[in-house]
Amino acid sequence: MIxxxxxxxxxxxxxxxxxxxxxxxxxxxRPGQIYGLLGANGAGKTTTLRLLATLxxxxxxxxxxxxxxxxxxANEVRANAGFLAASTALYGRxxxxxxxxxxxxxxxxxxxxxxxxxxxxxxxxxxxxxxxRRCDKFSTGMKQKTSIARTxxxxxxxMIFDExxxxxxxxxxxxxxxxxxxxxxxxxxVIYSTHVMSEVEKLCDVIGIIHGGRLVAEGTxxxxxxxxxxxxxxxxxxxxxxxxxxxxAALNR
Amino acid sequence: xxxxxxxxxxxxELKDSLRDRRTLISMxxxxxxxxxxxxxxxxxxxxxxMKQAHDEATSVIVINGAGSPAMVAALKADxxxxxxxxxxxxxxxxxxxxxxxxxxxxxxxEASLKSGEHAVVTIYHYEGELKSGMGAGxxxxxxxxxxxxxxxxxxxxxxxxxxxxxxxxxxxxxxxxPEKVGGNAFGGFIPYIIIxxxxxxxxxxAMDLTxxxxxxxxxxxxxxxxVSRINIVIGKFLMVLxxxxxxxxxxxxxxxxSAAIGxxxxxGSARQLAAGAKAAGNTIPTIDPLGLLGVVAMVAPVAVLFxxxxxxxxxxxxxxxxxxxxxxxxxxxxxxxAMLATLPGIELNARLALVPIxxxxxxxxEMLSGVWHWNLIMLIFGSSCFYAGVALAFCxxxxxxxxxxxxx
Numbered sequence: 009m010i011x012x013x014x015x016x017x018x019x020x021x022x023x024x025x026x027x028x029x030x031x032x033x034x035x036x037x038r039p040g041q042i043y044g045l046l047g048a049n050g051a052g053k054t055t056t057l058r059l060l061a062t063l064x065x066x067x068x069x070x071x072x073x074x075x076x077x078x079x080x081x082a083n084e085v086r087a088n089a090g091f092l093a094a095s096t097a098l099y100g101r102x103x104x105x106x107x108x109x110x111x112x113x114x115x116x117x118x119x120x121x122x123x124x125x126x127x128x129x130x131x132x133x134x135x136x137x138x139x140x141r142r143c144d145k146f147s148t149g150m151k152q153k154t155s156i157a158r159t160x161x162x163x164x165x166x167m168i169f170d171e172x173x174x175x176x177x178x179x180x181x182x183x184x185x186x187x188x189x190x191x192x193x194x195x196x197x198v199i200y201s202t203h204v205m206s207e208v209e210k211l212c213d214v215i216g217i218i219h220g221g222r223l224v225a226e227g228t229x230x231x232x233x234x235x236x237x238x239x240x241x242x243x244x245x246x247x248x249x250x251x252x253x254x255x256x257a258a259l260n261r
Numbered sequence: 262x263x264x265x266x267x268x269x270x271x272x273x274e275l276k277d278s279l280r281d282r283r284t285l286i287s288m289x290x291x292x293x294x295x296x297x298x299x300x301x302x303x304x305x306x307x308x309x310x311m312k313q314a315h316d317e318a319t320s321v322i323v324i325n326g327a328g329s330p331a332m333v334a335a336l337k338a339d340x341x342x343x344x345x346x347x348x349x350x351x352x353x354x355x356x357x358x359x360x361x362x363x364x365x366x367x368x369x370x371e372a373s374l375k376s377g378e379h380a381v382v383t384i385y386h387y388e389g390e391l392k393s394g395m396g397a398g399x400x401x402x403x404x405x406x407x408x409x410x411x412x413x414x415x416x417x418x419x420x421x422x423x424x425x426x427x428x429x430x431x432x433x434x435x436x437x438x439p440e441k442v443g444g445n446a447f448g449g450f451i452p453y454i455i456i457x458x459x460x461x462x463x464x465x466x467a468m469d470l471t472x473x474x475x476x477x478x479x480x481x482x483x484x485x486x487x488v489s490r491i492n493i494v495i496g497k498f499l500m501v502l503x504x505x506x507x508x509x510x511x512x513x514x515x516x517x518x519s520a521a522i523g524x525x526x527x528x529g530s531a532r533q534l535a536a537g538a539k540a541a542g543n544t545i546p547t548i549d550p551l552g553l554l555g556v557v558a559m560v561a562p563v564a565v566l567f568x569x570x571x572x573x574x575x576x577x578x579x580x581x582x583x584x585x586x587x588x589x590x591x592x593x594x595x596x597x598x599a600m601l602a603t604l605p606g607i608e609l610n611a612r613l614a615l616v617p618i619x620x621x622x623x624x625x626x627e628m629l630s631g632v633w634h635w636n637l638i639m640l641i642f643g644s645s646c647f648y649a650g651v652a653l654a655f656c657x658x659x660x661x662x663x664x665x666x667x668x669x
């Protein structure tokens with residue numbers, strides 16, 4: 009379970025002054041559900057997810073992951089969450105097995121637990137063939153599978169995905185989407201950020217539209233369709249953001 | 262702090278670094294191969310060049326030599342000289358390095374010597390040019406001998422003994438034991454090399470483990486794990502320290518081995534050299550092993566200081582390249598105080614004992630020459646530990662700053 013309440017993150021920039029990257033955002037993400045955070049580039053998706061993953065500290069407001077406060081119990085939050093983003097890369101000089109084992113140890117698993125879990129994940133993700141090869145020689149698909157195994161080694165209850173399909177080929181992106189769906193089916197709490205409308209339509213149970221750091225609309229797809237009087241997700245998104253002009257202005261900011 | 266997490270991070274960084282070509286080169290290849298090769302190679306080339314310059318006959322132009330045939334003949338007979346036909350542009354020839362030196366003697370030099378008049382001999386040379394300087398030295402030696410001969414013949418002519426102008430001899434006798442001579446000779450050089458190696462050994466892993474990780478996107482992956490930042494910092498710091506210490510250790514081992522091989526390959530000639538030096542009353546310099554141990558002990562906190570500072574500075578950079586531009590100029594900052602200590606006249610005192618790096622160089626120089634100022638040694642060790650602690654705390658603080666970790 010993820011709960012965010014009036015979550016705010018302000019960055020100070022010498023040239024641009026105060027930037028409210030996340031502004032008074034509140035939402036709840038339940039187990040067995042995929043919460044989709046939809047927003048344009050620079051809308052505040054990554055900052056929100058980094059706040060939940062305790063990589064950043066909130067300026068005000070609070071959030072809990074599995075009941076642990078992100079500000080005061082960061083280690084417990086990270087022990088219960090798996091964070092996968094386009095920016096979370098692999099150690100190129102380690103093999104997939106070494107990489108996953110390393111993160112198992114960092115998650116305080118003992119060697120026999122890591123071995124068993126690694127076998128299970130390698131079976132599930134079909135990784136046996138490249139498990140002992142160095143990550144810098146991997147194809148994008150192999151890298152993504154290894155990253156998923158790294159995220160899942162400690163079997164976290166909460167999964168945080170920050171644009172995980174960014175820059176991937178169609179087949180790899182499809183396998184990621186399939187994997188996210190499986191996480192939900194296993195009862196995990198999933199939060200998924202993207203700017204790809206089709207992914208939101210395919211995957212998300214609840215959609216939160218974020219624009220200029222603020223959560224401007226939230227609900228299931230039918231609820232949003234009814235509220236904005238549009239069927240198409242893209243049209244709903246543009247309307248929620250305040251029209252095309254507002255989106256262009258935000259992108260140029 | 263969690264010891265298990267620290268060890269996990271450290272062992273992973275060690276494995277990762279041992280697979281990194283750049284770290285391997287700076288940690289193993291440079292200290293074991295390049296540095297001894299450089300030191301012994303440069304020394305050999307220098308010795309050879311000097312010997313060649315020394316053995317080569319000095320080309321000399323004698324101005325007004327026609328009036329002094331005996332002196333010119335003596336100069337021509339001396340194998341050290343090659344007399345060139347006189348020309349008016351001798352200064353130009355010296356500047357063009359075509360002739361090493363020229364000597365101007367009075368027109369009737371030999372006649373004026375016989376009549377007892379005072380004469381002036383002028384040697385023309387090119388200041389700062391090695392061969393010209395050596396030639397001028399040789400000419401001075403020749404004319405000194407000529408002068409002594411003239412004095413002796415004048416004394417004999419007047420029935421006086423030669424000892425009249427040479428009433429006593431001056432002799433030097435060394436009282437310093439060999440290790441102290443070695444300490445004074447190498448005392449400035451050894452800590453200088455150690456400080457530079459300590460820094461360069463830590464440089465590449467420090468950049469790779471921080472800015473390199475940021476650039477490759479693995480830093481964010483690591484920070485997602487439930488490990489406190491302090492454990493990550495300490496694990497990484499220990500790896501950088503390992504690289505630094507290994508570099509020093511391998512360099513010292515390699516230099517000692519090269520020196521031993523050098524002596525063994527010289528074999529009999531080295532023994533002859535030692536015997537010759539002893540007979541002449543000189544001492545072959547050696548290094549006091551206790552002094553070397555002292556140097557190692559004093560370098561330890563400085564290695565910690567370097568590792569922590571390099572880690573913190575590199576962490577601020579977004580990429581390996583940016584880290585390089587921050588860290589490379591630091592070598593000058595390290596070299597300057599280390600060099601300062603090699604200058605004569607700069608002696609260790611309580612105030613200098615608080616200046617990092619300079620204090621280490623000075624105390625190492627003293628320890629290697631067998632001087633142990635315990636109060637100052639404690640002060641230096643204490644202050645170095647304090648600086649190292651502050652640097653490490655600063656490093657942990659930097660790791661906790663999100664504007665540094667996620668600098669865009």
